[in-house]
Amino acid sequence: MKFQFQDVGQMLNMGGHGFYVWSAVIVTLMIIIGLIIRPLIQHRVVLSQIGQDLAREKLRKRVDGENN
Amino acid sequence: MNWTWFYRLGSPLWFYQMTTRWLPWLSLLAFVLLTTGLVWGLGFAPQDAKQGNSFRIIYLHVPASFLALAGYFLMATAGAIGLIWKMKLSYMIMKSAAPIGAALTFLALFTGAVWGKPTWGSYWVWDARITSMLILLFLYFGVLALQYAFHNEESGNKASAVLALVGTVNIPIIYKSVDWWYTLHQPSTIKLTSAPSMHPDMFHPLLVMILGFYCFYVVALCLFTRVEILRRERKTAWVGELAARSSNAVEGAKQ
Numbered sequence: 225m226k227f228q229f230q231d232v233g234q235m236l237n238m239g240g241h242g243f244y245v246w247s248a249v250i251v252t253l254m255i256i257i258g259l260i261i262r263p264l265i266q267h268r269v270v271l272s273q274i275g276q277d278l279a280r281e282k283l284r285k286r287v288d289g290e291n292n
Numbered sequence: 293m294n295w296t297w298f299y300r301l302g303s304p305l306w307f308y309q310m311t312t313r314w315l316p317w318l319s320l321l322a323f324v325l326l327t328t329g330l331v332w333g334l335g336f337a338p339q340d341a342k343q344g345n346s347f348r349i350i351y352l353h354v355p356a357s358f359l360a361l362a363g364y365f366l367m368a369t370a371g372a373i374g375l376i377w378k379m380k381l382s383y384m385i386m387k388s389a390a391p392i393g394a395a396l397t398f399l400a401l402f403t404g405a406v407w408g409k410p411t412w413g414s415y416w417v418w419d420a421r422i423t424s425m426l427i428l429l430f431l432y433f434g435v436l437a438l439q440y441a442f443h444n445e446e447s448g449n450k451a452s453a454v455l456a457l458v459g460t461v462n463i464p465i466i467y468k469s470v471d472w473w474y475t476l477h478q479p480s481t482i483k484l485t486s487a488p489s490m491h492p493d494m495f496h497p498l499l500v501m502i503l504g505f506y507c508f509y510v511v512a513l514c515l516f517t518r519v520e521i522l523r524r525e526r527k528t529a530w531v532g533e534l535a536a537r538s539s540n541a542v543e544g545a546k547q
Contacts, residue, residue, distance in 0.1 A: 225336050225493070226336070227335055227336060228335060228336060228337070228338065228339060229335065235334075235335065238344075238345035238346070238348070239339070239344045239345045240344075241344060241345045241346035241410050242345075243406075244346055244349065244406040244407065244409060244410050245334070245345060245346060245348050245349055245406075247406055248349045248352050248353070248402070248403045248406050248407070249330070249334070249352065251399065251402050251403070252352045252356070252399060252403065255395050255396070255398075255399050256326070256508060258395070259391075259392055259395055259508075259512040260319075260511070260512060260515065263512070263515035263516045263518070263519050264515060266519045267515070267518060267519050267522065270519055270522045270523055270526075271522060271534065271535050271538050271539075272535070272538070272539060274522065274526050274531060274532070274535035275535035275536060275538060275539035276539070277526075278532055278535060278536060279539070
């Protein structure tokens with residue numbers, strides 16, 4: 225097994241097909257990274273929303289308790 | 293027969309704990325496989341005699357198409373299990389599979405288009421395989437849209453599951469399209485029943501990429517499903533504890 229290209233420039237050029245090959249690579253990487261990052265962000269957002277709701281509910285219960 | 297394992301499989305808490313433990317390892321495996329396969333395929337696999345270097349797109353196109361199809365099958369199966377056994381987790385997995393499948397189908401179409409231009413001279417052809425893949429994309433969109441079309445979550449689940457099941461008709465059509473209508477898309481390179489029509493030096497990196505894509509798919513599906521579990525189980529005690537613990541951690545970091 226040997227490296228198929230003389231240098232980086234040749235690898236980028238891909239014998240004239242560089243645009244097609246590399247755009248496929250870039251879009252693939254963007255989709256893979258996006259499909260990992262998005263749920264990770266959502267996970268934090270949802271968890272903090274639930275935490276805030278719970279804290280608010282706790283506060284309301286305490287205030288209600290004092291008023292009664 | 294003891295069926296407890298089956299019910300435990302349907303427990304969102306069990307799924308959440310299990311994936312917390314296994315996801316880091318599976319992500320590492322996916323990363324290693326994808327990096328190896330990509331470097332191998334783009335730099336070290338020999339050139340194709342007819343297509344030159346544009347054939348290297350195969351290392352992205354074939355795995356993406358595989359997972360687009362396998363993902364649909366998984367989504368429909370999860371929908372069926374949800375309909376039959378009313379399993380909550382099953383619907384959550386079905387809903388999570390839709391955006392991932394749509395993204396991978398789009399990727400299969402995109403990589404196919406940029407491969408078609410240097411090979412066939414056109415980005416888009418109304419070939420049987422390509423058209424049936426476009427229908428697959430619309431089916432994924434349909435399942436996604438139906439989830440949000442109902443105020444009642446239960447109705448959304450059922451409607452999506454039925455659409456997903458009806459749409460499976462398209463799967464064998466996609467598989468067989470290259471044999472039934474011999475138009476432009478080449479027949480499959482890899483078959484279960486015979487040796488691949490590809491030199492081993494080209495085939496091995498492809499195999500690594502397919503395995504890598506499978507691992508990545510499982511990771512993405514678990515991540516999406518975990519978010520869905522938190523959303524739908526927000527009233528349960530364990531999610532409440534989890535949220536309280538994570539907000540305490542944030543408070544601690546601020547002080």
